[in-house]
Amino acid sequence: MTDMSSLWQHCRNELEQRLGASQFNIWIKPLVAELVDGTLQVNVPNQIFLQFIRDRHLGLIEMAAAEFCGGEPPQINLRVGAPRPASAPAAVANTSRSSTQQAAQSVGDVLATSPSAGTAAQVEKKAPRRFDASAGNHEVTRLNPLFTFDTLVTGKANQVARAAAQQVAENPGAGYNPLFVYGGVGLGKTHLVQAIGNLVHHYNPQARIRYIHAEKYVQDVVKAYQHKSFDEFKKYYHSLDLLLVDDIQFFVGKDRTQEEFFYLFNALVEGGKQIILTSDRIPREIEGLQERLTSRFSWGLSVAIEPPELEMRVAILMKKAEAEHFKLDANVAFFIAKNIRSNVRELEGALKRVLAYARFTHQAITLEAAKEALKDILAAGNRLISVENIQKTVADFYKIKVPDMHSKKRARDIARPRQVAMALTKELTQMSLPAIGEAFGGRDHTTVLYACRTIEEMRQNDSEIAHQYGVLLQMLRS
Amino acid sequence: MKQLVLDLLLPAPTNFADFVAGDNAEPLYQIGQWLIRDPHARSIYLWGEAGTGKSHLLHSAARQLGTTANLIDCRHDSLPNELPADGNLLADHVDALDEAGQIRLFDLYNTLKEGSGRFLAAGPLPPMLLPLRIDLTTRLGWGLVYQIHPLSDADKGKALKQRANLLGFELGDDLVDYLLLHASRDLPSLYRHLEAVNTVALSRKKPVTLSLLRSVMQQDQLAMDF
Numbered sequence: 059m060t061d062m063s064s065l066w067q068h069c070r071n072e073l074e075q076r077l078g079a080s081q082f083n084i085w086i087k088p089l090v091a092e093l094v095d096g097t098l099q100v101n102v103p104n105q106i107f108l109q110f111i112r113d114r115h116l117g118l119i120e121m122a123a124a125e126f127c128g129g130e131p132p133q134i135n136l137r138v139g140a141p142r143p144a145s146a147p148a149a150v151a152n153t154s155r156s157s158t159q160q161a162a163q164s165v166g167d168v169l170a171t172s173p174s175a176g177t178a179a180q181v182e183k184k185a186p187r188r189f190d191a192s193a194g195n196h197e198v199t200r201l202n203p204l205f206t207f208d209t210l211v212t213g214k215a216n217q218v219a220r221a222a223a224q225q226v227a228e229n230p231g232a233g234y235n236p237l238f239v240y241g242g243v244g245l246g247k248t249h250l251v252q253a254i255g256n257l258v259h260h261y262n263p264q265a266r267i268r269y270i271h272a273e274k275y276v277q278d279v280v281k282a283y284q285h286k287s288f289d290e291f292k293k294y295y296h297s298l299d300l301l302l303v304d305d306i307q308f309f310v311g312k313d314r315t316q317e318e319f320f321y322l323f324n325a326l327v328e329g330g331k332q333i334i335l336t337s338d339r340i341p342r343e344i345e346g347l348q349e350r351l352t353s354r355f356s357w358g359l360s361v362a363i364e365p366p367e368l369e370m371r372v373a374i375l376m377k378k379a380e381a382e383h384f385k386l387d388a389n390v391a392f393f394i395a396k397n398i399r400s401n402v403r404e405l406e407g408a409l410k411r412v413l414a415y416a417r418f419t420h421q422a423i424t425l426e427a428a429k430e431a432l433k434d435i436l437a438a439g440n441r442l443i444s445v446e447n448i449q450k451t452v453a454d455f456y457k458i459k460v461p462d463m464h465s466k467k468r469a470r471d472i473a474r475p476r477q478v479a480m481a482l483t484k485e486l487t488q489m490s491l492p493a494i495g496e497a498f499g500g501r502d503h504t505t506v507l508y509a510c511r512t513i514e515e516m517r518q519n520d521s522e523i524a525h526q527y528g529v530l531l532q533m534l535r536s
Numbered sequence: 537m538k539q540l541v542l543d544l545l546l547p548a549p550t551n552f553a554d555f556v557a558g559d560n561a562e563p564l565y566q567i568g569q570w571l572i573r574d575p576h577a578r579s580i581y582l583w584g585e586a587g588t589g590k591s592h593l594l595h596s597a598a599r600q601l602g603t604t605a606n607l608i609d610c611r612h613d614s615l616p617n618e619l620p621a622d623g624n625l626l627a628d629h630v631d632a633l634d635e636a637g638q639i640r641l642f643d644l645y646n647t648l649k650e651g652s653g654r655f656l657a658a659g660p661l662p663p664m665l666l667p668l669r670i671d672l673t674t675r676l677g678w679g680l681v682y683q684i685h686p687l688s689d690a691d692k693g694k695a696l697k698q699r700a701n702l703l704g705f706e707l708g709d710d711l712v713d714y715l716l717l718h719a720s721r722d723l724p725s726l727y728r729h730l731e732a733v734n735t736v737a738l739s740r741k742k743p744v745t746l747s748l749l750r751s752v753m754q755q756d757q758l759a760m761d762f
Contacts, residue, residue, distance in 0.1 A: 104568030434683035
């Protein structure tokens with residue numbers, strides 16, 4: 059038995075030598091072998107993996123086994139899944155593999171829920187139920203019950219918006235109406251407004267609540283047209299106590315939708331019902347939206363959500379990891395948060411990638427593992443921001459021409475964007491100040507320094523500039 | 537007398553078995569998990585240079601799903617208007633989507649994410665660099681994102697030999713070396729050279745040799761120059 063238990067270790071050593079460390083880590087390390095009725099059963103993570111091991115590496119495994127057994131190797135059987143529980147005593151996974159597993163398990167149950175530890179059917183069974191109809195009545199409200207105030211990470215970037223949201227949730231229809239939440243893409247607007255919906259539902263399960271993305275609302279208008287069912291359409295929407303419409307900028311250019319929404323808006327507000335809207339910008343900046351709508355959208359309270367600062371990004375990562383029952387090391391969270399700065403979705407994507415890498419390689423998540431997992435994402439992110447890119451983005455944003463970035467014009471509506479672009483170039487590139495001055499029409503480096511200081515001061519004292527700067531940062535980093 | 541050869545090229549590969557993984561084992565593994573509905577791998581976006589095998593992977597995944605697969609090449613096909621919330625979407629070349637297509641993909645993504653659906657997409661650049669709406673690119677970057685790395689020369693050699701076997705001949709190391717030194721080194725171009733030399737060899741009833749390969753490639757180059 060001892061001999062047989064060293065068999066797999068021998069095979070691994072041989073394969074590591076022949077394949078090299080990187081190929082070995084990728085293909086052989088995730089395999090777990092055990093003895094089942096005299097057969098060496100090699101468990102592989104999934105069907106595609108099985109195909110590759112069979113086609114590429116089974117020959118080598120057989121050779122190594124034959125060498126170890128002196129010509130009479132046991133039969134080798136590849137199988138998808140985890141080792142059979144009953145065969146645990148006979149498992150022949152080597153000691154280093156076991157210790158890796160223990161290490162991973164000790165930092166959370168990431169491997170316990172690992173798909174590689176189960177068959178397809180088991181994975182299916184373990185899949186979390188995203189929506190619990192009894193709790194959130196999702197079919198009716200379309201609210202995600204996971205989006206609550208408890209799961210919302212709060213920081214400087216969203217504390218005002220959160221406070222306003224909580225007030226609205228506690229007293230819907232009576233205070234800020236509509237509540238208009240605006241901010242860049244992927245910063246948590248949907249989470250915040252759905253948290254209001256969930257809290258209102260919690261206080262009053264009878265309240266008629268509907269969350270809808272603006273694009274879906276447009277589709278509903280189109281369908282009502284096609285099926286000549288405007289009466290039903292109106293009856294439904296006008297009967298709501300709380301309506302949440304996400305990404306209202308999707309109404310731009312859709313005149314019939316805007317008209318319908320205008321009547322709906324009036325009816326709900328007059329009836330004391332609450333409306334909550336989100337958009338990527340403040341109402342008056344949404345071009346292509348009828349003036350009567352933009353003015354109504356400003357009746358209540360408009361609150362901004364800014365891109366999260368570093369500490370908040372770290373807190374978000376910790377919270378997301380916790381939701382996956384995984385305790386993330388602070389060093390790892392800081393590393394991810396420092397490098398993924400643009401928006402919460404990408405932050406979440408990076409965390410998923412790190413967790414996936416840990417599952418795949420059966421490693422604990424160390425700083426080194428996180429660096430390895432995010433290698434290509436970080437390399438892609440580092441190569442993009444150029445001064446031309448910044449000038450174009452800023453010029454488009456302020457609706458001036460790119461050549462104005464190089465011109466001698468000193469009118470404020472041109473000089474200010476130019477200063478913003480200089481400050482962004484200093485923040486986002488490694489260019490020297492003289493080089494930045496050169497790129498902005500041959501200006502002196504002291505002009506650049508002055509621009510950077512001016513913008514820095516304005517960001518402290520002028521919330522509009524601070525918001526614009528934040529949005530531009532996010533656009534450039536995306 | 538010259539042998540007439542039917543102009544039949546091998547179809548584009550659509551099997552995981554034909555895929556030489558190289559450094560792409562992890563995305564390959566995750567696609568396997570995606571296929572078995574692992575909740576940790578519900579949304580995957582693959583990016584990388586042309587010819588690295590992204591379409592190959594999407595086609596292979598669609599083939600495994602069978603008739604339930606919704607595989608869309610965004611260069612030619614329209615996205616479906618609606619999908620069931622527990623459905624699947626495999627969208628290739630997402631960078632080719634026009635404005636209306638982007639909104640539709642955005643909408644389909646939201647539908648699948650809200651339900652228990654699955655999403656697998658591919659494009660030439662990482663999400664944040666795609667020339668698409670930011671509300672769409674952030675969604676592509678929300679799930680697992682993998683770069684599909686080009687194969688090493690050694691792995692390209694393996695892939696070429698495998699392809700030659702499918703075409704019905706053995707490819708010698710000297711031919712592999714020649715191809716890797718003289719041809720454009722993405723796999724589709726290398727495969728085209730193999731198929732061209734195979735066609736000529738069959739028509740002349742001769743084996744595929746280095747000198748034949750050399751002359752076919754030179755003729756191809758001449759044809760391109762004129």
